[in-house]
Amino acid sequence: MSPRKIIIDTDPGQDDAVAILLDLASPDEIEVLGITAVAGNVPLALTARNARIICELAGRPDMPVFAGCDRPLKRPLVTAEHVHGKTGLDGPDLPEPTMPLADGHAVDFIIDCLRRNAPGSVTLCPLGPLTNLATALQKAPDIAARIGQIVLMGGAYFEVGNITPAAEFNIYVDPEAADIVFKSGVPLVVMPLDVTHQALVTSERNDAFRALGTPVGLAVAQMTDFFERFDKEKYGSLGAPLHDPCVTAYLIDPELFTGRHINVEIETGSDLTLGMTVADWWGVTDRAANATFMGRIDAEGFFSLLTERLARL
Ligand SMILES: [Ca+2]
Numbered sequence: 210m211s212p213r214k215i216i217i218d219t220d221p222g223q224d225d226a227v228a229i230l231l232d233l234a235s236p237d238e239i240e241v242l243g244i245t246a247v248a249g250n251v252p253l254a255l256t257a258r259n260a261r262i263i264c265e266l267a268g269r270p271d272m273p274v275f276a277g278c279d280r281p282l283k284r285p286l287v288t289a290e291h292v293h294g295k296t297g298l299d300g301p302d303l304p305e306p307t308m309p310l311a312d313g314h315a316v317d318f319i320i321d322c323l324r325r326n327a328p329g330s331v332t333l334c335p336l337g338p339l340t341n342l343a344t345a346l347q348k349a350p351d352i353a354a355r356i357g358q359i360v361l362m363g364g365a366y367f368e369v370g371n372i373t374p375a376a377e378f379n380i381y382v383d384p385e386a387a388d389i390v391f392k393s394g395v396p397l398v399v400m401p402l403d404v405t406h407q408a409l410v411t412s413e414r415n416d417a418f419r420a421l422g423t424p425v426g427l428a429v430a431q432m433t434d435f436f437e438r439f440d441k442e443k444y445g446s447l448g449a450p451l452h453d454p455c456v457t458a459y460l461i462d463p464e465l466f467t468g469r470h471i472n473v474e475i476e477t478g479s480d481l482t483l484g485m486t487v488a489d490w491w492g493v494t495d496r497a498a499n500a501t502f503m504g505r506i507d508a509e510g511f512f513s514l515l516t517e518r519l520a521r522l
Contacts (some may be wrong), residue, residue: 212240213332213460216319218277219453220249220337221259223300223432227515228336228453229260230425231461233267238461239431242331244320245315249337249382250289250295253279256337259298261306266428267522268307277341278519281383289378292436300435301428308318308474319345325412332460335361335390338379344385346393347397356395360460364398364486365402366502373483377402380500381484388475397500398459399473400484404466404503406454408511412448414518425522427521436461451515455503458511461518465510468503472496515521 217232219225232239244264246257257276264272280286293299311318319341323331330436335342346353363379364387365371372378380387384420391397410433419430435448469490476485488502 212238214240214242214330215332215334215460216245216322216328216339217240217334218245218247218335218341219260220247220251220256222250222256222297222337222453223436224451224453226259226263226298226338227429227451228457229263230267230429230522231454231457231515231518233264233269234521235457235461239457241272243275243311243318245275245277245319245341247277247315247337247341248279248286249379250293252286252288252397253277255297257310257402258306259296261308261310262298262303265306265308266303266425273311273318274308275311275313275318276313278344280339281338282343282385289372289374293342294435296471298432299455301431303428315341316344318350319321320349320352323355328355329357331355332357333359334456334460335359336456337361338382339363339386339390340383343383343389344513353395354394358389358396358398358454360398362400362405362456364488366401366421366486366488368406369500370485371402375482376484377486380486384475384477384484388477391473391475391499392521395475397484398504399500400455400459401502402504404481405455407506407508409508410448410451414512415450417512418519421516421520423520423522425519429519454515455506455511458514462510462514465507465514466503467505468501470498470501472498473500473502
């Protein structure tokens with residue numbers, strides 16, 4: 210089978226960085242057509258920089274990285290330096306990128322790429338707020354029918370929220386964009402906090418990254434060390450949840466995850482619950498299913514896959 214063509218839409222973020230590394234370490238399964246940066250964890254200038262730092266770390270300075278939207282559709286940007294540090298990629302000491310940004314806007318790249326490739330052959334992998342993707346769908350509605358699948362990290366049901374009591378960060382930052390994506394009719398696979406909070410970087414798993422003895426292994430150990438401090442304090446958990454790499458792991462081995470095909474809608478009106486993913490997990494409405502919403506991950510399988518693949522870089 211030929212590798213699946215994807216576009217990574219991202220706001221790095223240490224966990225985005227690990228997701229990108231896992232993608233680039235898995236060419237048999239995944240062909241990355243390009244990386245599009247969006248404002249989210251940190252402002253756009255930093256996410257566009259961080260994406261290139263990671264490509265260079267992976268030995269892929271040839272990868273096209275596009276800058277995208279610098280703010281949500283209708284709201285001021287909310288960022289998460291309290292989790293990811295001032296640069297978004299705090300932890301390792303990585304050099305400034307020398308590769309340039311690709312010419313053009315991320316939104317135009319997404320549209321052109323979908324029109325250029327056979328319908329259904331490109332998967333979109335959003336790892337941040339959904340602003341770039343929603344903007345592309347608004348600008349070129351014809352692309353919806355050409356997207357094979359959207360596999361995204363965002364939302365929560367049983368875990369409810371991390372940026373507010375009711376909302377997960379990516380959806381909360383641009384709920385109007387999320388609403389557009391969830392109503393697009395494109396097949397969706399969602400990795401909510403319910404799953405990612407089971408993918409914890411314990412000290413044993415962190416040691417395994419470090420023990421690879423490579424620049425990539427060391428950088429991943431240092432990145433996960435950094436944001437672990439925040440999550441351990443906040444949740445009292447065993448380690449930091451590795452959110453975004455769940456998306457990549459699904460592309461490589463979907464059997465690691467189980468979930469339900471259900472209706473998921475986005476709250477855009479209420480100040481109290483803005484950005485909540487209202488997931489009909491128990492099937493109590495007759496609203497049509499629009500997303501496969503994951504609930505469980507084989508965490509052991511996930512971390513052994515991740516460590517084995519990072520060793521290849
Ligand atoms: Ca992210």
